[in-house]
Amino acid sequence: MTxxxxxxxxERDAGGVDLAFRADVLAGLAxxxxxxxxxxxxxxxxxxxxxxITQLPEYYPxxxxxxxxxxxxxxxxxxxxxxxAVVEFGSGSSVKTPLLLSAIVPSAYVPLxxxxxxxxxxxxALSEKFPGLPVLPVEADFMRRVELPAxxxxxxxxxxxxxxxxxxxxxxxxxxxxxTMRATLGEGALxxxxxxxxxxxxxxxxxxxxxxGVTAAFNINLLERVNRELDGDIPxxxxxxxxxxxxxxxxxxMHLVARRDVSFAVSGQxxxxxxxxxxxxxxxxxFTKRSGQMLLAAAGWEPLARWTDADKRFSLVLxxxxxxxxxx
Numbered sequence: 586m587t588x589x590x591x592x593x594x595x596e597r598d599a600g601g602v603d604l605a606f607r608a609d610v611l612a613g614l615a616x617x618x619x620x621x622x623x624x625x626x627x628x629x630x631x632x633x634x635x636x637x638i639t640q641l642p643e644y645y646p647x648x649x650x651x652x653x654x655x656x657x658x659x660x661x662x663x664x665x666x667x668x669x670a671v672v673e674f675g676s677g678s679s680v681k682t683p684l685l686l687s688a689i690v691p692s693a694y695v696p697l698x699x700x701x702x703x704x705x706x707x708x709x710a711l712s713e714k715f716p717g718l719p720v721l722p723v724e725a726d727f728m729r730r731v732e733l734p735a736x737x738x739x740x741x742x743x744x745x746x747x748x749x750x751x752x753x754x755x756x757x758x759x760x761x762x763x764x765t766m767r768a769t770l771g772e773g774a775l776x777x778x779x780x781x782x783x784x785x786x787x788x789x790x791x792x793x794x795x796x797x798g799v800t801a802a803f804n805i806n807l808l809e810r811v812n813r814e815l816d817g818d819i820p821x822x823x824x825x826x827x828x829x830x831x832x833x834x835x836x837x838x839m840h841l842v843a844r845r846d847v848s849f850a851v852s853g854q855x856x857x858x859x860x861x862x863x864x865x866x867x868x869x870x871x872f873t874k875r876s877g878q879m880l881l882a883a884a885g886w887e888p889l890a891r892w893t894d895a896d897k898r899f900s901l902v903l904x905x906x907x908x909x910x911x912x913x
Contacts, residue, residue: 605726607815607852614856614864621807623753623839623867624699624728627675628810632703634803639680641799643791647680649899650747650779654681657892657901658688664890664903665775668692670737672770673745674727676704681747683714685777693719693737697727730768742774749781749899752836752870756880759870763884767906774906776886781899783871786830793828793837793869801826804839807866817851827863835876839867877902885909 596604606625613620627635639647654661667690673682676696686694694711698704701724708722721734733742744766751759766776793800804826811817824841831838840863848857858864872880877900878888886904893900 602814610811610815610851611854614851614854618865619856619858619863620865621811624675624726625810626803626807626867627698627700627703628806628814629700629703631803631806631810632698632700634799634806636680637799638795638803641795641797643795645788645792645898646749646779646781649894649896650901651681651684652894653892653899653901654684654688658684660890661685661777661892661901661903662688662690665689665743665777668741669743669775670695670733670740671743671745672733672737673697673747674766675699675746675748675750676707676722682711682745685745686711686715686718689743691718691743692740693721695721695723695733695737697723697725697731699724699726727769728762728765730765733769742770744770744774744776744778746776747779747901749779749869751778751880752781752872753868754870755868759880760884763881763886767885770906772906772908775889776881776904776906778881778902778904779899780872780877780902781869782893782897783835783873784898789830789837789871790828793839794826798826800828800839804841804866808841808864811851815852817849819849819851820847823847824864834868834870835872836868836870838865839869840865872900874900 598604609622638644669691670693671691672695674697676698696704696708704722704724708720712720719736721736723731725731754762805821808819808821808824812819823844825844827840827842829838842863843858843860845860881888881904885907887907888902888904890903891900
């Protein structure tokens with residue numbers, strides 16, 4: 586099979602700047618609590634740093650989810666059935682994907698990711714691993730409805746959203762995304778989604794502030810990306826990575842805290858920050874069984890089954906897209 590070129594759905598200006606990236610950064614930096622959405626971590630450099638994070642001893646989610654996919658593969662496959670087109674949202678390096686594809690005998694694999702070069706490289710590697718499987722990468726922002734390749738239009742679909750990325754969003758945004766996934770996949774589709782679980786604060790903080798400083802580099806890379814792509818002059822050395830547990834919202838927050846008073850420009854717009862204030866870059870919400878199922882139900886997904894790792898640190902949930910109901 587030839588190396589897939591990938592379908593590009595990212596809107597850029599004449600200079601090659603991602604229009605959505607610029608709009609989100611400028612809007613977020615103008616807010617009282619400055620913020621940049623977590624999805625913009627994942628340029629090629631950020632995607633590689635995240636893969637490094639998944640190998641850290643403190644970062645348990647990848648190991649826990651891999652354990653579930655490995656030990657419960659037959660049970661998961663029995664519920665999903667063979668012949669579905671697997672659509673992975675935010676595929677990254679697709680490290681966990683072979684475990685799923687080997688178990689369920691899919692008809693096609695459609696990875697969606699915003700980091701184009703990283704997407705195409707991982708898709709090519711997966712094509713070599715599964716030579717008989719059509720691999721159809723789409724470079725797109727999956728926060729919006731995505732037109733899938735024509736080759737899978739009439740196939741039953743399984744959405745795959747591992748890693749508890751859903752936890753990066755506040756409830757309103759997460760619900761909107763899950764509804765967008767329903768629109769992308771269609772009625773009757775299945776969704777296999779990872780949800781990290783509430784646990785002790787010490788374990789959570791260590792997972793997002795590792796001793797080697799890889800997560801800090803991942804967070805700082807967001808500022809470096811703004812400087813690279815949006816003509817920014819942010820003094821990167823003036824910011825420090827900080828992870829916080831917010832118990833009221835059951836989430837880890839990542840911030841870039843100004844070490845001193847700073848001023849800078851991005852895309853011709855000027856901004857200033859006082860020492861001690863921050864740019865809020867990520868939420869990572871943690872779920873209970875009930876809160877995870879309620880989130881899915883609010884977006885029109887009916888949970889069918891749920892699995893956890895042996896230590897009950899992480900969960901995988903299989904849900905089905907159902908028609909909207911106006912009454913019990």
